[in-house]
Amino acid sequence: MTTLTGPPAPASAGERGTYVELRSDTFTLPTPAMLEAAASAPLGDDVYGEDPTVARLERLAAGLLGKDAACLMPSGTMANLAAVLAHCPRGGKAVVGRESDLYVYEAGGASVCGGVVYEPLPNQPDGTILLSDLEEALTVDRADPQFAVPALVALESPQNRCGGVPVGPAYLAEAAGLARRHGAALHLDGARLFNAATALGVTPAELAAPADTVQICLSKGLCAPIGSLLVGEAGAIGRARRIRKLLGGGMRQAGVIAACGILALTEMTGRLAEDHENAARLARGLSGLPGLELDPGPPATNMVFFRVRDPRHTTRSFIDAARERGVRMEELGHGRIRAVTHAGVTTTDIDHTVNVLRALLTPPVPTPGGGR
Numbered sequence: 001m002t003t004l005t006g007p008p009a010p011a012s013a014g015e016r017g018t019y020v021e022l023r024s025d026t027f028t029l030p031t032p033a034m035l036e037a038a039a040s041a042p043l044g045d046d047v048y049g050e051d052p053t054v055a056r057l058e059r060l061a062a063g064l065l066g067k068d069a070a071c072l073m074p075s076g077t078m079a080n081l082a083a084v085l086a087h088c089p090r091g092g093k094a095v096v097g098r099e100s101d102l103y104v105y106e107a108g109g110a111s112v113c114g115g116v117v118y119e120p121l122p123n124q125p126d127g128t129i130l131l132s133d134l135e136e137a138l139t140v141d142r143a144d145p146q147f148a149v150p151a152l153v154a155l156e157s158p159q160n161r162c163g164g165v166p167v168g169p170a171y172l173a174e175a176a177g178l179a180r181r182h183g184a185a186l187h188l189d190g191a192r193l194f195n196a197a198t199a200l201g202v203t204p205a206e207l208a209a210p211a212d213t214v215q216i217c218l219s220k221g222l223c224a225p226i227g228s229l230l231v232g233e234a235g236a237i238g239r240a241r242r243i244r245k246l247l248g249g250g251m252r253q254a255g256v257i258a259a260c261g262i263l264a265l266t267e268m269t270g271r272l273a274e275d276h277e278n279a280a281r282l283a284r285g286l287s288g289l290p291g292l293e294l295d296p297g298p299p300a301t302n303m304v305f306f307r308v309r310d311p312r313h314t315t316r317s318f319i320d321a322a323r324e325r326g327v328r329m330e331e332l333g334h335g336r337i338r339a340v341t342h343a344g345v346t347t348t349d350i351d352h353t354v355n356v357l358r359a360l361l362t363p364p365v366p367t368p369g370g371g372r
Helices: 011-016 032-040 052-065 076-087 109-114 131-138 168-182 194-198 204-208 236-247 255-267 269-289 315-324 347-363
Strands: 018-021 069-073 093-097 116-123 150-156 186-190 213-217 228-230 292-294 304-308 339-341
Touching: 018 347, 052 069, 052 150, 052 204, 052 213, 052 228, 052 236, 052 255, 069 076, 069 204, 069 236, 069 255, 076 109, 076 150, 076 228, 076 236, 093 131, 116 131, 131 150, 131 168, 150 168, 150 236, 186 194, 186 204, 194 204, 194 213, 194 269, 194 339, 213 236, 228 236, 236 347, 255 269, 269 292, 269 304, 269 339, 269 347, 304 315, 315 339, 315 347
Parallel strands: 093 116, 093 150, 150 186, 186 213
Antiparallel strands: 069 228, 213 228, 292 304, 304 339
16 A cells, blocks of 8 residues: 555545555555665766666666667656667658557657657557558558658557556567568567566566567566666667657766666566466456456456446546545546556555445445335
């Protein structure tokens, strides 16, 4: 349960002074060890390439994912944008999933900043894009000046809007092979890559292997306060580092961020299975409540999606009623509510959440003698 240190808790939360934060795993707080490491980290000017703690983090990340190099970025959005711009020339085409975070939630950055054309393709329920759809999008006459030339396929694992479902290495390898046969690269948005690897029972390096570049986020389930890494082939990372500067992401004594990131990668990845177990516990509790429907179904990682079918509630009124009772969730995807487990959520919090939602859905007891 997250202890409230900012605005006061909703009045109906009573004297508990706390709430269950399920809106996102971005609400995780840095561990005491991270704060201590940030305060004592050796520092330098990272724009000059002289911050030793940043250099250590980047070597660590590249090694964990089996890649040549890495570059620390302020955010996953910037890391994804830098990757697209590193692979795509102005006027080039990036093939993306219609449900991908890169396409839906990142403000069209590659089009705005780099003149890159997005071609969104339908995501299947398992988060993949049909290889036949990729083939069609990648097959253009490169000699014909009418066409935007495909330069990149961008995929996501876990696929957030498809229910947090992990996309596995076998599919990624097929998609990468197809992209390369058409002269395009593969970028993997792995914001929660370690969740996907945990769920699939593979190493992060196995999941990252097919991709030319991979983005991993330190500030979601791994609890660092800020930062993402772009990891990949040395040439692409070199181009991305220049793009980071262009976008305003060059940082000076960034070792205070990197120190937390090092602990995120060395101490926090092993506990993600606990978050998955809590998500499964929550889903089991919700599946027994009248008026709720899991969508797409039982969770594969740390995200539970569901719809409210009780006619007394809209999606928004249900979210607001739960918030008034100390449980915070949010809509993600046209009438679906998402609840995300993380290091700040315990089994007690899960059971409390189920009880709160059960109370919201329990039919009122008829008044004796009423209704004549």
